[in-house]
Amino acid sequence: MPGSAEMDKAYDARRVEAKWYQYWLEQGVFDAEVNLDKQPYCIVIPPPNVTGVLHMGHALDETIQDLLTRWHRMQGYETLWLPGTDHAGIATQNVVEAMLAAEGLSRHDLGREKFIERVWQVKEDHHSHIVSQLQRLGVSVDWRRERFTLDEGLSRAVSEAFVRLYEEGLIYRGARMINWGPRCGTSLSDLEVEHKEQPGHLWYIRYPAPDGGPGLVVATTRPETMLGDTGVAVHPDDERYRDMIGKSVILPLMEREIPVIADDYIDPEFGTGALKVTPAHDPNDLEIGQRHNLPSLVVIDRQGKMTAETRQYQGLDRYECRQQVVTDLEAQGLLEKIEDYVHTPGRCQRCDTVVEPLVSTQWFVRMEPLAQEGLAAVRGGAVEFVPERWTKVYEDWLENIQDWCSSRQLWWGHPIPVWYCDDCGELTCTRQDPTNCAHCGSAHIPPDPDVLDTWFSSALWPFSTLGWPEQTPELNYFYPTSVLVTGYDIIYFWVARMIMMGMHLGGKEPFGQVFIHGLVRDEQGRKMSKSLGNAVDPLELIEEYGTDAMRFGLTQLITHGQDLTYAPDRMVGARNFCNKLWNASRLVLMNIGGAEPVDIEEAKLSLADRWILSRHHRMLAELDRQLCGYNLAQAAELLYDYIWSEFCDWYLEIAKLDLYQDEDAERKATVQNILHHLLSDILRALHPFMPFITEEIWQRLAPEAGSIVPQPYPQADPRWVDGPAEADMGRLQAVIVAVRSLRADFKIPPGQKVTVTLTAPSQAEAQLLASQRESIGSLASVESLDTRTAPAPPPDDAITQVAQGIEVYLHLMGAVDPAQEMQRLHKDISDLDGLRQLSQQKLQNENFVSRAPAEVVAKERQRLAEVERDIAKLQDQVKVLAAMLAGK
């Protein structure tokens, strides 16, 4: 028996939301099992950084995934949303190092083993916090299957993947120019380096000729690197330098003679057209150096300090050295000029330190063959991007892909499964820790000290979490997963790599669809970030508005792959919507009695009943269409508008008339039954959007049914779509709105009942309106209603409007001011006349009539006729008023 008595008058999200998550866990409604009788639906969560804090981006990401998950679960799929967290290598290591720094310690003070212990501790502390945050959001994940990228199974997957790729020649070790993060003390991949504009200078430095001649002038943004110059390059066709090519110049400060060479790479327009070549510290210079056999001199070390090679500058920080070099050059009169120049140095994504390009021996993944597989997956349709335009972004990257520097000089991460023999120097790459060198059998084989890029394990996530490399039942059943939901900012970092690794190692695409959403920006459209202090904490919003409201508000803001601007107004609107739903449910629950719902009998239905059922099922059909297309905001809007503007504003208002009477028990029972069905559908339709409030009300509506979570999602039934009922209801609504509008225009107090005469164009319409006198009476405060069929003389004591051809007269009992009313009518007529002219122009256009589709023309004709009819009716009324004025 439904319970409503104890329902608060205002919805209290905090109270309601506190109790259901635990209940869901106890009921096991989020748990998924391999079930060959059902279709699987699987989402693997983008694992949040275990030491991070959830921000609005997570709130958005989890809201979308939970919506999709709950929706599919209700549709009868065996639905698994698999949770987990990421060890987030460099980010986490930095967090813990910062904690240590606060204690005056560095990781080296602790040593590797102790440091990693400490990180695990921090991980454990943060883990429960992040889990509880996720639970506040209502995530319907199967916690039994939670994974962590560094747990045992996933670590095994990582070694397996590495060894397999190594054996296939897709992973190699080599000395190449990489990005070095001097602060983090590790190599970085190209993706982890961000180029941001920054004001700087272009220094013009003279390199004199050995004979004391003028030599030439080079321009550089990094004067300190000149200490490592081993040549100067000019364009072969550059007239200015033609006779310098093949000669040499003196490198100032180092007093070293270096050659002037010619290379096509040089842009004669830049600077002086002469490029100083520092092969050890610039990727382009390295290539030029290699082409011309220039030596490579390392002048900056891994801490960003100058090496012994720089003699008097040794030990200086690279920026101090820059100052000193400039001062010294100036003293020697070799600094020709300094220009302001905006450049874009690469910076570490994590700590913002300017990275140093340098040659280093690292592990690389050979990407080209993998990229081909990744491209094939998308081009063959196995993976689909939503919205589709991200496909091109993905393809462009894969088509121009570089090898992936995947080793990191960090401590927190997956060890590289490689050992180096002290005796024979060969390396052993193997799945299980070896005791002896695979080549000479030596037992002296220390492991590779480095770890893997954190994104290496992320790339395996969709299948490693399901048990790979074991062919587990879960892997066979749930893989490929259904959809990946993520922001566009990690398409390269993560999505592309998962697709490549999924295809190559998992044998199939990791997911059928990728739903790409935008990033959450603040009210001024800026990226939310901790440093800007503009980040909104989802938990604060949850405290203020409730989880359901925040989720619904966010869902309404989702545009396809577009960034979304956080709008507090939306949260207020969504909170109000929760309250609306709550109170509508309260009304229904208080009035539907205890009867079990039965099938709806068509013969017993009123106009309003047929109308709402029609609207209801149209809405459900459209809802399905929008959800299937990932138009989540439109889906939310659809539910909002239907529930508020149709179900509440019209149907409930009319239904009250039947509910609050005792003369016609059958009518009352019919309405009660319909309300039961409608509310049940509404709750289930809304549940993926607002899980908590719908569960709360559901438990009151259908206490015996158990949780709403596994209930079937409402399906549209086209049998209930009823065009005539919608048309008739449209007339009724138009009449009611017209009366209300007249009342407002003439400041008739809401309490004052009025007398109304309706003149309908046909007898059928007159009868329809007469049959709805109760609704009109109640919704427009009309106490006396007269309905007539046109033509009928307009009353002379009334003000009027025309609504869908129906003349609506509101009697003022002698209070009509003919002059004032005439003025009002003239305004209405002139508004209508504008439309009339528009319509007429179209129809007078021969081309329109002959070329536009017949139905469009017919529609236009009908419009014109209706407008003309309405105008005529208003003009009749004008005549009545004119007569009154004349008679006065």
Add this chain to the structure above:
RNA sequence: GGGCGGAUAGCUCAGUUGGCUAGAGCGCCUGCCUUACAAGCAGGAGGCCGCAGGUUCAAGUCCUGCUCCGCCCA
């Protein structure tokens, strides 16, 4: 330099194959504590749809160019 996205009401945004008078929420104005809801109800005001061309019977929607904003890549 290449590419992508955006520009619609005061604000945040819808507007899916071109076709009724371009919509919503919030804000604003007027009147109402009408026994589900003042987190509400009813009635309103408010728009050269960035600019300039073009295609078409018809353009917010399609094409071209331009301006401004944001992002990605080199």
